Amino acid sequence: MEMTPTAHNGAVKGQIAKKVLMPGDPLRAKYIAETYLETPVLFTTVRNMFGYTGTYKGEEVSVMGGGMGMPSIGIYSYELFHFYDVDQIIRIGSAGALQDDVNLMDVVIGMGACTDSNYAYQYALPGTFAPIADYGLVRRAVEVAEEQGTPVAVGNVLSSDVFYNADASVNDKWRSMGVLAVEMEAAALYMNAAAAGKKALCMLTISDLIYKEGKLSAEERQLGFRKMMEIALAI
Structure with a gap:
Protein backbone atom coordinates (compact mmCIF):
# COMPACT_ATOMS: atom_id res chain seq x y z
CA MET A 1 0.00 0.00 0.00
CA GLU A 2 2.98 2.32 0.49
CA MET A 3 3.27 2.78 -3.28
CA THR A 4 -0.40 3.66 -3.77
CA PRO A 5 -1.58 7.30 -3.75
CA THR A 6 -4.61 6.53 -1.55
CA ALA A 7 -5.81 4.05 1.03
CA HIS A 8 -9.02 3.49 -0.98
CA ASN A 9 -7.45 2.11 -4.17
CA GLY A 10 -4.78 -0.57 -4.50
CA ALA A 11 -3.56 0.60 -7.92
CA VAL A 12 -0.22 2.27 -8.50
CA LYS A 13 0.08 5.04 -11.08
CA GLY A 14 -0.01 3.72 -14.62
CA GLN A 15 -2.38 0.85 -13.89
CA ILE A 16 -5.58 2.81 -14.59
CA ALA A 17 -6.57 3.98 -18.08
CA LYS A 18 -7.45 7.55 -19.01
CA LYS A 19 -11.04 6.40 -19.53
CA VAL A 20 -12.89 4.73 -16.65
CA LEU A 21 -16.35 3.17 -16.69
CA MET A 22 -17.86 3.33 -13.21
CA PRO A 23 -20.87 1.22 -12.23
CA GLY A 24 -21.99 1.43 -8.64
CA ASP A 25 -21.82 -2.31 -8.04
CA PRO A 26 -18.29 -3.82 -7.94
CA LEU A 27 -19.72 -7.13 -9.20
CA ARG A 28 -20.99 -5.30 -12.27
CA ALA A 29 -17.47 -3.97 -12.79
CA LYS A 30 -16.20 -7.56 -12.63
CA TYR A 31 -18.84 -8.68 -15.11
CA ILE A 32 -17.99 -5.90 -17.57
CA ALA A 33 -14.27 -6.62 -17.37
CA GLU A 34 -14.68 -10.36 -17.85
CA THR A 35 -17.30 -10.01 -20.61
CA TYR A 36 -16.02 -7.13 -22.71
CA LEU A 37 -12.34 -6.41 -22.00
CA GLU A 38 -9.40 -8.21 -23.55
CA THR A 39 -6.76 -9.33 -21.03
CA PRO A 40 -8.36 -7.57 -18.05
CA VAL A 41 -6.01 -7.07 -15.09
CA LEU A 42 -7.39 -6.60 -11.58
CA PHE A 43 -5.76 -3.51 -10.05
CA THR A 44 -7.70 -3.12 -6.80
CA THR A 45 -9.82 -5.10 -4.38
CA VAL A 46 -9.66 -2.62 -1.50
CA ARG A 47 -12.98 -2.70 0.39
CA ASN A 48 -14.13 -5.20 -2.26
CA MET A 49 -14.41 -2.33 -4.76
CA PHE A 50 -13.06 -4.17 -7.78
CA SER A 62 -10.64 0.66 -17.00
CA VAL A 63 -13.78 -0.27 -15.12
CA MET A 64 -14.20 0.20 -11.39
CA GLY A 65 -17.06 0.23 -8.92
CA GLY A 66 -18.07 3.53 -7.36
CA GLY A 67 -20.39 2.43 -4.57
CA MET A 68 -23.73 3.89 -3.52
CA GLY A 69 -24.31 7.59 -2.91
CA MET A 70 -22.41 10.81 -3.47
CA PRO A 71 -19.94 10.41 -0.60
CA SER A 72 -18.77 7.12 -2.12
CA ILE A 73 -18.49 8.14 -5.77
CA GLY A 74 -17.17 11.48 -4.57
CA ILE A 75 -14.14 9.77 -3.02
CA TYR A 76 -13.43 7.33 -5.85
CA SER A 77 -13.88 9.81 -8.71
CA TYR A 78 -11.86 12.52 -6.94
CA GLU A 79 -8.96 10.12 -6.51
CA LEU A 80 -9.16 8.89 -10.10
CA PHE A 81 -9.11 12.45 -11.45
CA HIS A 82 -6.45 13.84 -9.13
CA PHE A 83 -4.24 10.89 -8.14
CA TYR A 84 -4.38 8.62 -11.19
CA ASP A 85 -4.56 11.17 -14.04
CA VAL A 86 -7.88 9.87 -15.36
CA ASP A 87 -9.36 12.16 -18.02
CA GLN A 88 -12.96 10.92 -18.20
CA ILE A 89 -15.32 8.89 -16.06
CA ILE A 90 -18.54 7.45 -17.45
CA ARG A 91 -20.96 6.35 -14.75
CA ILE A 92 -23.12 3.43 -15.85
CA GLY A 93 -25.79 2.87 -13.24
CA SER A 94 -29.40 2.14 -12.46
CA ALA A 95 -32.24 4.56 -11.80
CA GLY A 96 -35.91 4.84 -10.98
CA ALA A 97 -38.15 6.34 -13.67
CA LEU A 98 -40.09 9.49 -12.78
CA GLN A 99 -41.85 9.98 -16.11
CA ASP A 100 -44.55 7.78 -17.65
CA ASP A 101 -42.78 7.47 -21.01
CA VAL A 102 -39.59 6.08 -19.39
CA ASN A 103 -39.81 2.31 -18.96
CA LEU A 104 -37.85 -0.64 -17.57
CA MET A 105 -34.48 -1.18 -19.32
CA ASP A 106 -34.65 2.19 -21.10
CA VAL A 107 -31.35 4.05 -21.29
CA VAL A 108 -31.25 7.59 -19.90
CA ILE A 109 -28.39 10.04 -20.46
CA GLY A 110 -28.05 12.58 -17.68
CA MET A 111 -27.41 15.88 -19.43
CA GLY A 112 -27.83 17.59 -16.06
CA ALA A 113 -28.08 16.35 -12.49
CA CYS A 114 -30.44 18.05 -10.06
CA THR A 115 -29.70 17.26 -6.44
CA ASP A 116 -30.93 17.58 -2.87
CA SER A 117 -27.34 17.12 -1.66
CA ASN A 118 -25.13 19.67 0.06
CA TYR A 119 -22.10 18.39 -1.86
CA ALA A 120 -21.45 21.78 -3.52
CA TYR A 121 -21.08 23.46 -0.12
CA GLN A 122 -17.35 22.74 -0.17
CA TYR A 123 -16.80 25.08 -3.12
CA ALA A 124 -18.18 28.15 -1.32
CA LEU A 125 -19.83 29.38 -4.50
CA PRO A 126 -21.87 32.61 -4.45
CA GLY A 127 -24.92 30.85 -5.88
CA THR A 128 -26.33 27.50 -7.00
CA PHE A 129 -24.08 25.36 -9.19
CA ALA A 130 -25.74 23.38 -12.00
CA PRO A 131 -23.91 20.03 -12.40
CA ILE A 132 -23.82 19.01 -16.07
CA ALA A 133 -22.21 16.33 -18.21
CA ASP A 134 -19.45 16.98 -20.70
CA TYR A 135 -21.19 17.92 -23.95
CA GLY A 136 -18.76 16.00 -26.13
CA LEU A 137 -19.48 12.80 -24.22
CA VAL A 138 -23.24 13.42 -24.35
CA ARG A 139 -23.13 14.01 -28.09
CA ARG A 140 -20.99 10.95 -28.73
CA ALA A 141 -23.20 8.77 -26.51
CA VAL A 142 -26.28 9.79 -28.51
CA GLU A 143 -24.44 9.12 -31.79
CA VAL A 144 -23.31 5.67 -30.64
CA ALA A 145 -26.80 4.82 -29.40
CA GLU A 146 -28.23 5.76 -32.78
CA GLU A 147 -25.58 3.67 -34.55
CA GLN A 148 -26.43 0.70 -32.33
CA GLY A 149 -30.18 1.20 -32.71
CA THR A 150 -30.73 1.88 -29.01
CA PRO A 151 -33.29 4.60 -28.18
CA VAL A 152 -32.17 6.92 -25.38
CA ALA A 153 -33.80 9.67 -23.37
CA VAL A 154 -31.62 12.72 -22.70
CA GLY A 155 -32.34 15.26 -19.98
CA ASN A 156 -32.25 16.02 -16.29
CA VAL A 157 -31.84 13.34 -13.66
CA LEU A 158 -32.04 13.69 -9.90
CA SER A 159 -29.11 12.71 -7.67
CA SER A 160 -30.60 12.24 -4.23
CA ASP A 161 -28.92 11.69 -0.89
CA VAL A 162 -32.02 9.90 0.40
CA PHE A 163 -33.28 6.50 -0.77
CA TYR A 164 -36.08 6.11 1.80
CA ASN A 165 -37.44 9.65 2.03
CA ALA A 166 -39.75 10.59 4.91
CA ASP A 167 -41.37 13.20 2.63
CA ALA A 168 -43.65 11.24 0.31
CA SER A 169 -44.15 14.25 -2.00
CA VAL A 170 -40.56 14.69 -3.21
CA ASN A 171 -40.87 12.52 -6.31
CA ASP A 172 -44.02 14.36 -7.40
CA LYS A 173 -42.18 17.67 -7.24
CA TRP A 174 -39.20 16.54 -9.30
CA ARG A 175 -41.52 14.78 -11.75
CA SER A 176 -43.46 18.04 -12.24
CA MET A 177 -40.22 19.71 -13.38
CA GLY A 178 -39.66 17.11 -16.09
CA VAL A 179 -36.85 15.24 -14.35
CA LEU A 180 -36.53 11.85 -16.06
CA ALA A 181 -35.22 9.58 -13.33
CA VAL A 182 -33.72 9.45 -9.87
CA GLU A 183 -30.34 8.00 -8.87
CA MET A 184 -27.75 8.84 -6.21
CA GLU A 185 -24.34 9.69 -7.72
CA ALA A 186 -24.23 11.80 -10.91
CA ALA A 187 -24.22 15.26 -9.33
CA ALA A 188 -21.11 14.56 -7.24
CA LEU A 189 -19.34 13.05 -10.24
CA TYR A 190 -20.17 16.07 -12.38
CA MET A 191 -19.00 18.49 -9.68
CA ASN A 192 -15.74 16.62 -9.18
CA ALA A 193 -15.12 16.65 -12.92
CA ALA A 194 -15.86 20.37 -13.18
CA ALA A 195 -13.55 21.22 -10.28
CA ALA A 196 -10.76 19.06 -11.75
CA GLY A 197 -11.18 20.29 -15.33
CA LYS A 198 -11.99 16.74 -16.45
CA LYS A 199 -14.90 15.05 -18.29
CA ALA A 200 -17.81 13.04 -16.94
CA LEU A 201 -21.02 11.45 -18.14
CA CYS A 202 -23.78 9.51 -16.40
CA MET A 203 -25.78 6.91 -18.30
CA LEU A 204 -28.53 5.01 -16.54
CA THR A 205 -30.66 1.97 -17.20
CA ILE A 206 -34.12 2.11 -15.66
CA SER A 207 -34.43 -0.59 -13.00
CA ASP A 208 -37.55 0.65 -11.16
CA LEU A 209 -40.79 2.35 -12.11
CA ILE A 210 -41.85 4.75 -9.39
CA TYR A 211 -45.28 5.58 -10.82
CA LYS A 212 -46.05 2.18 -12.38
CA GLU A 213 -45.56 -1.45 -11.39
CA GLY A 214 -42.23 -2.96 -12.30
CA LYS A 215 -38.66 -3.44 -11.12
CA LEU A 216 -35.60 -5.49 -11.98
CA SER A 217 -34.05 -8.11 -9.72
CA ALA A 218 -30.54 -7.68 -8.32
CA GLU A 219 -29.24 -10.19 -10.88
CA GLU A 220 -30.95 -8.36 -13.75
CA ARG A 221 -29.38 -5.10 -12.56
CA GLN A 222 -25.95 -6.70 -12.46
CA LEU A 223 -26.04 -8.53 -15.78
CA GLY A 224 -28.82 -7.02 -17.89
CA PHE A 225 -27.54 -3.56 -18.76
CA ARG A 226 -25.80 -4.58 -21.98
CA LYS A 227 -27.07 -1.76 -24.18
CA MET A 228 -25.81 0.91 -21.79
CA MET A 229 -22.48 -0.87 -21.32
CA GLU A 230 -21.92 -1.17 -25.03
CA ILE A 231 -22.66 2.51 -25.61
CA ALA A 232 -20.22 3.49 -22.87
CA LEU A 233 -17.47 1.23 -24.21
CA ALA A 234 -17.86 2.62 -27.72
CA ILE A 235 -17.72 6.31 -26.77
Whole structure:
Protein backbone atom coordinates (compact mmCIF):
# COMPACT_ATOMS: atom_id res chain seq x y z
CA MET A 1 0.00 0.00 0.00
CA GLU A 2 2.98 2.32 0.49
CA MET A 3 3.27 2.78 -3.28
CA THR A 4 -0.40 3.66 -3.77
CA PRO A 5 -1.58 7.30 -3.75
CA THR A 6 -4.61 6.53 -1.55
CA ALA A 7 -5.81 4.05 1.03
CA HIS A 8 -9.02 3.49 -0.98
CA ASN A 9 -7.45 2.11 -4.17
CA GLY A 10 -4.78 -0.57 -4.50
CA ALA A 11 -3.56 0.60 -7.92
CA VAL A 12 -0.22 2.27 -8.50
CA LYS A 13 0.08 5.04 -11.08
CA GLY A 14 -0.01 3.72 -14.62
CA GLN A 15 -2.38 0.85 -13.89
CA ILE A 16 -5.58 2.81 -14.59
CA ALA A 17 -6.57 3.98 -18.08
CA LYS A 18 -7.45 7.55 -19.01
CA LYS A 19 -11.04 6.40 -19.53
CA VAL A 20 -12.89 4.73 -16.65
CA LEU A 21 -16.35 3.17 -16.69
CA MET A 22 -17.86 3.33 -13.21
CA PRO A 23 -20.87 1.22 -12.23
CA GLY A 24 -21.99 1.43 -8.64
CA ASP A 25 -21.82 -2.31 -8.04
CA PRO A 26 -18.29 -3.82 -7.94
CA LEU A 27 -19.72 -7.13 -9.20
CA ARG A 28 -20.99 -5.30 -12.27
CA ALA A 29 -17.47 -3.97 -12.79
CA LYS A 30 -16.20 -7.56 -12.63
CA TYR A 31 -18.84 -8.68 -15.11
CA ILE A 32 -17.99 -5.90 -17.57
CA ALA A 33 -14.27 -6.62 -17.37
CA GLU A 34 -14.68 -10.36 -17.85
CA THR A 35 -17.30 -10.01 -20.61
CA TYR A 36 -16.02 -7.13 -22.71
CA LEU A 37 -12.34 -6.41 -22.00
CA GLU A 38 -9.40 -8.21 -23.55
CA THR A 39 -6.76 -9.33 -21.03
CA PRO A 40 -8.36 -7.57 -18.05
CA VAL A 41 -6.01 -7.07 -15.09
CA LEU A 42 -7.39 -6.60 -11.58
CA PHE A 43 -5.76 -3.51 -10.05
CA THR A 44 -7.70 -3.12 -6.80
CA THR A 45 -9.82 -5.10 -4.38
CA VAL A 46 -9.66 -2.62 -1.50
CA ARG A 47 -12.98 -2.70 0.39
CA ASN A 48 -14.13 -5.20 -2.26
CA MET A 49 -14.41 -2.33 -4.76
CA PHE A 50 -13.06 -4.17 -7.78
CA GLY A 51 -11.21 -2.33 -10.54
CA TYR A 52 -9.84 -3.73 -13.81
CA THR A 53 -7.88 -2.43 -16.78
CA GLY A 54 -7.93 -4.04 -20.20
CA THR A 55 -8.53 -3.17 -23.83
CA TYR A 56 -11.72 -2.85 -25.85
CA LYS A 57 -11.26 -2.88 -29.63
CA GLY A 58 -7.65 -1.81 -29.12
CA GLU A 59 -8.39 1.03 -26.70
CA GLU A 60 -7.20 0.85 -23.10
CA VAL A 61 -10.10 1.23 -20.70
CA SER A 62 -10.64 0.66 -17.00
CA VAL A 63 -13.78 -0.27 -15.12
CA MET A 64 -14.20 0.20 -11.39
CA GLY A 65 -17.06 0.23 -8.92
CA GLY A 66 -18.07 3.53 -7.36
CA GLY A 67 -20.39 2.43 -4.57
CA MET A 68 -23.73 3.89 -3.52
CA GLY A 69 -24.31 7.59 -2.91
CA MET A 70 -22.41 10.81 -3.47
CA PRO A 71 -19.94 10.41 -0.60
CA SER A 72 -18.77 7.12 -2.12
CA ILE A 73 -18.49 8.14 -5.77
CA GLY A 74 -17.17 11.48 -4.57
CA ILE A 75 -14.14 9.77 -3.02
CA TYR A 76 -13.43 7.33 -5.85
CA SER A 77 -13.88 9.81 -8.71
CA TYR A 78 -11.86 12.52 -6.94
CA GLU A 79 -8.96 10.12 -6.51
CA LEU A 80 -9.16 8.89 -10.10
CA PHE A 81 -9.11 12.45 -11.45
CA HIS A 82 -6.45 13.84 -9.13
CA PHE A 83 -4.24 10.89 -8.14
CA TYR A 84 -4.38 8.62 -11.19
CA ASP A 85 -4.56 11.17 -14.04
CA VAL A 86 -7.88 9.87 -15.36
CA ASP A 87 -9.36 12.16 -18.02
CA GLN A 88 -12.96 10.92 -18.20
CA ILE A 89 -15.32 8.89 -16.06
CA ILE A 90 -18.54 7.45 -17.45
CA ARG A 91 -20.96 6.35 -14.75
CA ILE A 92 -23.12 3.43 -15.85
CA GLY A 93 -25.79 2.87 -13.24
CA SER A 94 -29.40 2.14 -12.46
CA ALA A 95 -32.24 4.56 -11.80
CA GLY A 96 -35.91 4.84 -10.98
CA ALA A 97 -38.15 6.34 -13.67
CA LEU A 98 -40.09 9.49 -12.78
CA GLN A 99 -41.85 9.98 -16.11
CA ASP A 100 -44.55 7.78 -17.65
CA ASP A 101 -42.78 7.47 -21.01
CA VAL A 102 -39.59 6.08 -19.39
CA ASN A 103 -39.81 2.31 -18.96
CA LEU A 104 -37.85 -0.64 -17.57
CA MET A 105 -34.48 -1.18 -19.32
CA ASP A 106 -34.65 2.19 -21.10
CA VAL A 107 -31.35 4.05 -21.29
CA VAL A 108 -31.25 7.59 -19.90
CA ILE A 109 -28.39 10.04 -20.46
CA GLY A 110 -28.05 12.58 -17.68
CA MET A 111 -27.41 15.88 -19.43
CA GLY A 112 -27.83 17.59 -16.06
CA ALA A 113 -28.08 16.35 -12.49
CA CYS A 114 -30.44 18.05 -10.06
CA THR A 115 -29.70 17.26 -6.44
CA ASP A 116 -30.93 17.58 -2.87
CA SER A 117 -27.34 17.12 -1.66
CA ASN A 118 -25.13 19.67 0.06
CA TYR A 119 -22.10 18.39 -1.86
CA ALA A 120 -21.45 21.78 -3.52
CA TYR A 121 -21.08 23.46 -0.12
CA GLN A 122 -17.35 22.74 -0.17
CA TYR A 123 -16.80 25.08 -3.12
CA ALA A 124 -18.18 28.15 -1.32
CA LEU A 125 -19.83 29.38 -4.50
CA PRO A 126 -21.87 32.61 -4.45
CA GLY A 127 -24.92 30.85 -5.88
CA THR A 128 -26.33 27.50 -7.00
CA PHE A 129 -24.08 25.36 -9.19
CA ALA A 130 -25.74 23.38 -12.00
CA PRO A 131 -23.91 20.03 -12.40
CA ILE A 132 -23.82 19.01 -16.07
CA ALA A 133 -22.21 16.33 -18.21
CA ASP A 134 -19.45 16.98 -20.70
CA TYR A 135 -21.19 17.92 -23.95
CA GLY A 136 -18.76 16.00 -26.13
CA LEU A 137 -19.48 12.80 -24.22
CA VAL A 138 -23.24 13.42 -24.35
CA ARG A 139 -23.13 14.01 -28.09
CA ARG A 140 -20.99 10.95 -28.73
CA ALA A 141 -23.20 8.77 -26.51
CA VAL A 142 -26.28 9.79 -28.51
CA GLU A 143 -24.44 9.12 -31.79
CA VAL A 144 -23.31 5.67 -30.64
CA ALA A 145 -26.80 4.82 -29.40
CA GLU A 146 -28.23 5.76 -32.78
CA GLU A 147 -25.58 3.67 -34.55
CA GLN A 148 -26.43 0.70 -32.33
CA GLY A 149 -30.18 1.20 -32.71
CA THR A 150 -30.73 1.88 -29.01
CA PRO A 151 -33.29 4.60 -28.18
CA VAL A 152 -32.17 6.92 -25.38
CA ALA A 153 -33.80 9.67 -23.37
CA VAL A 154 -31.62 12.72 -22.70
CA GLY A 155 -32.34 15.26 -19.98
CA ASN A 156 -32.25 16.02 -16.29
CA VAL A 157 -31.84 13.34 -13.66
CA LEU A 158 -32.04 13.69 -9.90
CA SER A 159 -29.11 12.71 -7.67
CA SER A 160 -30.60 12.24 -4.23
CA ASP A 161 -28.92 11.69 -0.89
CA VAL A 162 -32.02 9.90 0.40
CA PHE A 163 -33.28 6.50 -0.77
CA TYR A 164 -36.08 6.11 1.80
CA ASN A 165 -37.44 9.65 2.03
CA ALA A 166 -39.75 10.59 4.91
CA ASP A 167 -41.37 13.20 2.63
CA ALA A 168 -43.65 11.24 0.31
CA SER A 169 -44.15 14.25 -2.00
CA VAL A 170 -40.56 14.69 -3.21
CA ASN A 171 -40.87 12.52 -6.31
CA ASP A 172 -44.02 14.36 -7.40
CA LYS A 173 -42.18 17.67 -7.24
CA TRP A 174 -39.20 16.54 -9.30
CA ARG A 175 -41.52 14.78 -11.75
CA SER A 176 -43.46 18.04 -12.24
CA MET A 177 -40.22 19.71 -13.38
CA GLY A 178 -39.66 17.11 -16.09
CA VAL A 179 -36.85 15.24 -14.35
CA LEU A 180 -36.53 11.85 -16.06
CA ALA A 181 -35.22 9.58 -13.33
CA VAL A 182 -33.72 9.45 -9.87
CA GLU A 183 -30.34 8.00 -8.87
CA MET A 184 -27.75 8.84 -6.21
CA GLU A 185 -24.34 9.69 -7.72
CA ALA A 186 -24.23 11.80 -10.91
CA ALA A 187 -24.22 15.26 -9.33
CA ALA A 188 -21.11 14.56 -7.24
CA LEU A 189 -19.34 13.05 -10.24
CA TYR A 190 -20.17 16.07 -12.38
CA MET A 191 -19.00 18.49 -9.68
CA ASN A 192 -15.74 16.62 -9.18
CA ALA A 193 -15.12 16.65 -12.92
CA ALA A 194 -15.86 20.37 -13.18
CA ALA A 195 -13.55 21.22 -10.28
CA ALA A 196 -10.76 19.06 -11.75
CA GLY A 197 -11.18 20.29 -15.33
CA LYS A 198 -11.99 16.74 -16.45
CA LYS A 199 -14.90 15.05 -18.29
CA ALA A 200 -17.81 13.04 -16.94
CA LEU A 201 -21.02 11.45 -18.14
CA CYS A 202 -23.78 9.51 -16.40
CA MET A 203 -25.78 6.91 -18.30
CA LEU A 204 -28.53 5.01 -16.54
CA THR A 205 -30.66 1.97 -17.20
CA ILE A 206 -34.12 2.11 -15.66
CA SER A 207 -34.43 -0.59 -13.00
CA ASP A 208 -37.55 0.65 -11.16
CA LEU A 209 -40.79 2.35 -12.11
CA ILE A 210 -41.85 4.75 -9.39
CA TYR A 211 -45.28 5.58 -10.82
CA LYS A 212 -46.05 2.18 -12.38
CA GLU A 213 -45.56 -1.45 -11.39
CA GLY A 214 -42.23 -2.96 -12.30
CA LYS A 215 -38.66 -3.44 -11.12
CA LEU A 216 -35.60 -5.49 -11.98
CA SER A 217 -34.05 -8.11 -9.72
CA ALA A 218 -30.54 -7.68 -8.32
CA GLU A 219 -29.24 -10.19 -10.88
CA GLU A 220 -30.95 -8.36 -13.75
CA ARG A 221 -29.38 -5.10 -12.56
CA GLN A 222 -25.95 -6.70 -12.46
CA LEU A 223 -26.04 -8.53 -15.78
CA GLY A 224 -28.82 -7.02 -17.89
CA PHE A 225 -27.54 -3.56 -18.76
CA ARG A 226 -25.80 -4.58 -21.98
CA LYS A 227 -27.07 -1.76 -24.18
CA MET A 228 -25.81 0.91 -21.79
CA MET A 229 -22.48 -0.87 -21.32
CA GLU A 230 -21.92 -1.17 -25.03
CA ILE A 231 -22.66 2.51 -25.61
CA ALA A 232 -20.22 3.49 -22.87
CA LEU A 233 -17.47 1.23 -24.21
CA ALA A 234 -17.86 2.62 -27.72
CA ILE A 235 -17.72 6.31 -26.77
